[in-house]
Amino acid sequence: MHSQPAAPARDPGFEDRTYRKVILRILPILLLCYMAAYLDRVNIGFAKLDMLNDLQFSNTVYALGASVFFWGYFLFEVPSNLLLHRYGARFWIARIMASWAIISMAVAFTVPLAKLFHVEASTMFYVLRFLLGICEAGFFPGVILYLNYWFPTQRQSRVMSGFLMAMPVSLTLGGVLSGWLMTSLDGWHGMAGWQWMLLIEGLPSVIMAVVVFTCLCDNIDKAHWLSADEKQLLKANLQQDNQGKVSRLSEVFFNPRVWLLVFILLTFNTGFYGLAFWMPSIIKSAGITSSFDIGLLTAIPYGVAVIAMLLNARHSNRTGERRLHAAIPAFIGGCGLILSAFFSDNLVLSVVFLTVAASGVLSLMPIFWTLPGTLLSGVAAAAGIGMINAIGNLSGFTGSMITAVAENLTGNINNGTYVLGLCLFVSAVLILAIPASMLGRREAPSNASLKLEAA
Numbered sequence: 001m002h003s004q005p006a007a008p009a010r011d012p013g014f015e016d017r018t019y020r021k022v023i024l025r026i027l028p029i030l031l032l033c034y035m036a037a038y039l040d041r042v043n044i045g046f047a048k049l050d051m052l053n054d055l056q057f058s059n060t061v062y063a064l065g066a067s068v069f070f071w072g073y074f075l076f077e078v079p080s081n082l083l084l085h086r087y088g089a090r091f092w093i094a095r096i097m098a099s100w101a102i103i104s105m106a107v108a109f110t111v112p113l114a115k116l117f118h119v120e121a122s123t124m125f126y127v128l129r130f131l132l133g134i135c136e137a138g139f140f141p142g143v144i145l146y147l148n149y150w151f152p153t154q155r156q157s158r159v160m161s162g163f164l165m166a167m168p169v170s171l172t173l174g175g176v177l178s179g180w181l182m183t184s185l186d187g188w189h190g191m192a193g194w195q196w197m198l199l200i201e202g203l204p205s206v207i208m209a210v211v212v213f214t215c216l217c218d219n220i221d222k223a224h225w226l227s228a229d230e231k232q233l234l235k236a237n238l239q240q241d242n243q244g245k246v247s248r249l250s251e252v253f254f255n256p257r258v259w260l261l262v263f264i265l266l267t268f269n270t271g272f273y274g275l276a277f278w279m280p281s282i283i284k285s286a287g288i289t290s291s292f293d294i295g296l297l298t299a300i301p302y303g304v305a306v307i308a309m310l311l312n313a314r315h316s317n318r319t320g321e322r323r324l325h326a327a328i329p330a331f332i333g334g335c336g337l338i339l340s341a342f343f344s345d346n347l348v349l350s351v352v353f354l355t356v357a358a359s360g361v362l363s364l365m366p367i368f369w370t371l372p373g374t375l376l377s378g379v380a381a382a383a384g385i386g387m388i389n390a391i392g393n394l395s396g397f398t399g400s401m402i403t404a405v406a407e408n409l410t411g412n413i414n415n416g417t418y419v420l421g422l423c424l425f426v427s428a429v430l431i432l433a434i435p436a437s438m439l440g441r442r443e444a445p446s447n448a449s450l451k452l453e454a455a
Contacts, residue, residue: 014229014233015233015237018226018230018233018234019151019155019234021225021226021230022150022151022223022226022234023159023162025223025225026150026216027159027162027163029208029211029212029215029216030143030146030147030163030166031162031163031165031166032166032204032208032211033093033097033139033143033166033208033212034140034143034163034164034166034167034170035166035169035170035173035204036097036101036170036204036205036207036208037097037100037136037139037140037170037205038166038167038170038174039170039174039177039201039204039205040100040101040104040132040136040201040202040205043174043178043197043198043201044065044066044107044129045066045276045279045280045281046174046175046178046179046182046194046197046280046291046294046295047107047178047182047194047197047198048062048066048280048281049182049194049280049281049284049291049294050182050186050192050193050194050291051192051194054192054194055110055111055121055122055125056121057121057122057125059404059407059408060404060408061122061125062404063401063404064126064401065122065125065126065129066129067398067401068126068129068130068133069129069130069132069133069136070133070393070394070395071130071133071394072129072130072131072132072133072134072135072137073133073134073136073137073390073393074133074137074390074391074393074394075134075137075390076133076134076137076138077137077138077141077386077387077389077390077393078383078386078387078390079137079138079386080092080096080137080138080141080142080386081138081141081142081145081382081383081385081386082379082382082383082386083138084138084142084145084146084382085145085379085382088218088219089142089145089146089149089216089218089219090212090213090216090217090218091213092138092142093139093142093143093146093212093216094209094210094212094213095209096135096136096137096138096139096142097139097205097206097208097209097212098205098206098209099135100132100135100136100139100205101202101203101205101206101209102135102202103128103131103132103135104132104198104201104202104205105198105199105202106128107125107128107129107132107198108191108194108195108196108198108199109195110124110125110128111124113128137390138386140389141385141386141388141389141390143163144160144369144372144373144385144389145381145382145385145386147159147160147163148373148377148381148385149219149220149238150220150234150238152237152238152240152241153241153370153373153374154241156369156370156373157313157316157317157322157366157367157370158313158314158317160313160365160366160367160369160370161309161310161312161313161314161366163366164309164362164365164366164369165306165309165310167362167365168302168303168305168306168309168358168362169302169306172298172299172302172303172306173299174201175280175294175295175296175297175298175299175302176292176295176296176299177201177295178197178201178291178295179290179291179292179293179294179295179296180292180295181193181196181197181200181201182194182196182197182291182292183290183291183292185197193291220234220235220238242377242378245374245375245376245377245380245381246375246376246377246380246384247376247377247378247379247380248379248380249379249380249383251380252376252380252383252384252387253383253387255375255384257375257434257435257438258372258375258376258384258387258388260430260433260434261368261371261372261375261388261392262387262388262391262392263430264368264392264427264430264431264434265368265388265389265391265392265393265395266391266392266394266395266398267395267423267424267426267427267430268330268333268361268364268368268395268423268424268427269392269393269395270395270398270402270420270423271333271334271337271357271361271420271421271423271424271427272361272362272395273395274337274402274416274417274420275337275354275357275358275361275420279298279301279354280294280295280298282340282344282350282354282417283297283298283347283350283351283354285344287347288347297351300351300355301351301354301355301357301358301359302358302362304355304358304359305355305358305359305361305362305363306362308329308359308360308362308363309359309362309363309365309366311363312325312329312363312364312366312367313325313363313366313367316367322367322370322371323431323432323434325363325364325367326364326367326368326431327364327428327429327431327432328428329359329360329361329363329364329367330360330361330364330424330425330427330428330431331360331424331425331428332356332359332360332363333356333357333358333359333360333361333363333364333421333424334357334360334421334422334423334424334425334427334428335356335357335360335421336353336354336355336356336357336358336359336360336421337353337354337357337417337418337420337421337424338417338418338421338422339353339356340353340354340356340357340417341415341417341418341421357421360424361424364427364431368431371434371438372384372385372388374438375438398423402416402419402420404416406419
């Protein structure tokens with residue numbers, strides 16, 4: 001202790017003010033980036049409403065195209081996170097956003113591109129979706145890793161909820177915006193509404209790529225807007241928090257706790273992506289035909305989910321409990337999905353239970369994403385978070401295909417929703433199986449600053 005430089009005296013609120021300063025500096029940028037990312041990721045669900053007729057695609061072609069995105073995502077997730085760890089978040093996140101925006105907008109020109117390369121339109125659709133997965137790979141786990149560079153475990157749940165709030169917000173606003181664009185711009189300059197939607201909704205990603213490259217910094221040491229004392233505090237807290245965590249790359253791939261997190265993500269994301277990709281179609285099957293009206297109705301579940309997610313994360317942060325704050329929402333989400341399918345003939349009840357499902361699924365996400373940080377640090381965190389998200393996001397394939405297969409077998413799009421609900425029940429059981437030793441770090445204020453004072 002005597003070898004460390006003496007820390008200057010600071011008032012009791014210094015630590016909270018420092019973290020508030022960091023949050024206000026980086027979280028709005030990351031939140032806007034994720035909103036743009038999710039807008040690009042799920043707008044294919046709205047494009048489907050008109051695109052299938054224009055391109056003469058079946059639901060099976062759409063489902064395969066929607067899901068093949070995740071194969072590219074899966075293959076390049078871990079390499080992307082390792083490259084971010086090596087070359088820095090500022091450059092790599094900006095690269096990710098610019099490249100995925102270009103490919104996402106290119107989907108609007110599936111037919112001209114297919115003619116240019118002398119392939120079927122369905123083949124070009126698959127290729128573009130696969131390339132989109134490659135380009136976007138690493139964004140989400142890269143941000144989770146980046147937040148671990150700044151915040152110790154005990155402060156992450158509220159930060160994660162602030163970041164993940166972009167998901168339901170983008171789905172809420174994106175539904176209304178997508179429906180409006182498809183309705184109002186249909187036929188303008190000879191292009192379909194869904195084409196204009198893909199082009200216009202790709203622009204925010206281009207803008208945010210520039211913002212990230214010019215405004216984000218790679219780590220604490222490069223943050224010119226922090227004082228020396230603030231940097232010292234942040235690094236001391238991280239050093240204390242990283243004690244006892246897995247830090248070697250070789251330990252990640254054979255760690256049973258990492259694989260438990262993989263299977264939890266795989267099961268609850270199956271339910272989530274099934275919900276995100278097919279909610280517009282489920283509402284349409286209830287008799288709503290206007291794309292704008294469908295967009296308004298899909299905004300309801302995600303709008304309520306924002307409130308539920310923030311309240312659940314705040315209560316978890318205050319009590320220090322994580323397992324039940326993740327397992328109970330998973331169970332509630334499963335019940336909501338199953339009941340939404342059961343009452344599919346009643347539009348009001350169907351939307352009510354879709355709201356319950358969205359609230360449950362999204363409420364567990366910020367809690368879940370604090371868990372990798374309790375176990376991993378350094379390059380192990382880069383690879384581990386990438387691996388968890390990569391394998392877990394194969395659920396995008398299962399979530400979209402389950403509904404398509406069920407519709408082909410039974411003739412009813414809602415039957416696959418029962419399976420998605422069961423996946424969330426499995427996720428709740430797996431969450432309850434998390435060892436208590438992984439959750440030993442309670443959500444309490446850090447005392448690293450007190451140790452610095454003692455030094």
